[in-house]
Amino acid sequence: MKKRPTIQAVADRAGVSRGTVDRVLNNRANVSDKVYEKVINALEETGYLSLKEIHLQNLQKKASEPDTRLGMLLPNWTGHFKSEILRGIEAARRELEDLNVEIFVEECQTDVPQEALKLLERMLEKGAQGIALCAPDVPAVTERILELNRRKFPVITFNSDLPKCQKLCFVGQDYRQSGRIAAELICKCIPRDGHVLAVIGNHEFEGHRTRLNGFQERFAELDFSGSQLDVIESYNDYQITYRKVLDYLREHPRLHAVYMANRSVSGCTEAIKEAGRKGDVRVICHDLAQSTKLLLKDGSIDFTITHDLFRQGYLPLILLRGYLKKNQLPDPRESQPQISIICSQNI
Numbered sequence: 001m002k003k004r005p006t007i008q009a010v011a012d013r014a015g016v017s018r019g020t021v022d023r024v025l026n027n028r029a030n031v032s033d034k035v036y037e038k039v040i041n042a043l044e045e046t047g048y049l050s051l052k053e054i055h056l057q058n059l060q061k062k063a064s065e066p067d068t069r070l071g072m073l074l075p076n077w078t079g080h081f082k083s084e085i086l087r088g089i090e091a092a093r094r095e096l097e098d099l100n101v102e103i104f105v106e107e108c109q110t111d112v113p114q115e116a117l118k119l120l121e122r123m124l125e126k127g128a129q130g131i132a133l134c135a136p137d138v139p140a141v142t143e144r145i146l147e148l149n150r151r152k153f154p155v156i157t158f159n160s161d162l163p164k165c166q167k168l169c170f171v172g173q174d175y176r177q178s179g180r181i182a183a184e185l186i187c188k189c190i191p192r193d194g195h196v197l198a199v200i201g202n203h204e205f206e207g208h209r210t211r212l213n214g215f216q217e218r219f220a221e222l223d224f225s226g227s228q229l230d231v232i233e234s235y236n237d238y239q240i241t242y243r244k245v246l247d248y249l250r251e252h253p254r255l256h257a258v259y260m261a262n263r264s265v266s267g268c269t270e271a272i273k274e275a276g277r278k279g280d281v282r283v284i285c286h287d288l289a290q291s292t293k294l295l296l297k298d299g300s301i302d303f304t305i306t307h308d309l310f311r312q313g314y315l316p317l318i319l320l321r322g323y324l325k326k327n328q329l330p331d332p333r334e335s336q337p338q339i340s341i342i343c344s345q346n347i
Helices: 007-014 018-025 033-045 051-056 079-099 113-125 139-150 175-187 206-221 238-251 265-274 290-297 309-326
Strands: 068-074 101-107 130-133 155-158 169-171 196-200 229-233 257-260 282-286 303-306 340-342
Touching: 007 018, 007 033, 018 033, 018 079, 068 079, 068 113, 068 309, 079 101, 079 290, 079 309, 101 113, 101 309, 113 130, 113 139, 130 309, 139 155, 155 309, 169 309, 175 206, 175 257, 175 282, 175 303, 196 206, 196 238, 206 229, 229 238, 238 265, 257 265, 265 282, 265 290
Parallel strands: 068 101, 068 130, 130 155, 155 169, 196 229, 196 257, 257 282, 282 303
Antiparallel strands: 303 340
C-alpha cells in the first residue's frame, strides 16, 4: 500500500514552511494568493489531496473571519523608536497569527490630537476589540478613552501614559525613575554652581513630563537650585533641537550639561560641536539608537539611559489577546522593563 505523503513533503514541494501548509489546509489567514496557489498545486502534485478532495474540503483562498481584532496607535515619532516598536509588533503578529488574531496599525503623521482621535475611531470602525496606544495626554484624547472605559473596552497605553484613564496596564519605562537617574548622573558631572539645560519633546506627552519631573525632583534633592536649570521644548525635531540648543549655548556660554529627555539627540550634539563645546558640555540622553551608539563612542554623549522599545511594541498585543480570550489581567511586573545606564564602555 502506497504511503501517503507528509505535510513536510508538501511544504518542500511548495517551498514553504509546514505552518503555511497547515494554514492553507485549515483556511487560516495571512497567506498570499501566490503562496496559496503554490500550496494547492503541491497538495495535488504530491498526492496529499486530489483536486476533487481539495474542492470537497472547500480549500479556497478566503481567510476565515479573525477571532480577535487588535489595534495599535503610534505617534508620529520616527527613527529608533519607530523601527523597534514595529519590530515588536511584527513579532507579536507572528506569534498570534495561528491564533486567528488580526492586528492593524495606525500611525499619526503629526502631534495634533485630532489626528490621533481620527485614527482611533478608524480602528474602532474596523472592529477592534482592544487597542494599545501612545497618544498625547490632552483632554480630548483622555475623554475619548474614558468613554471606552465606561464601555469596559480594554485599552493599554505604551511608552507614554494617559494617567487619568483606566487601562489594563501601561507598558513602558518608569519615567520618573529614569529622570531621577539622569539627574543623579548629571549632578556628579558638574560643579556645585553648574548650569543645566533640559530639552523635552512636548509637554503634552506624559512620558516627557514625567521624566522632567523626576529629573527636577532629584536635582533639588541634591541641593541644586531651580535657577540652575532651564527647560525648552524641541518637539523631537532635529532642526528645532539644533537651533534652540545652539542659541542657548550662545546666550549662556557657561552651560555645563544638557539633559536630552527626548529624541533628536544628534541635533543637540551638532549644536554643541558647532559652538566649539564638544567634550566640555556633558550630555545625558535616553534610548540606544545606532546614532546614539556612535555618539557615545566618539564622546559626544556621556551616558544614555535605556529601556526596551521592542517590548513596548510586542507586549501590549500579547496582553490584550490574553485578556480578551482568557480573561487574564496583566502582571504589573511584566510591563516595566529594567532601566540600564550605558556609556561608551558597555554598549
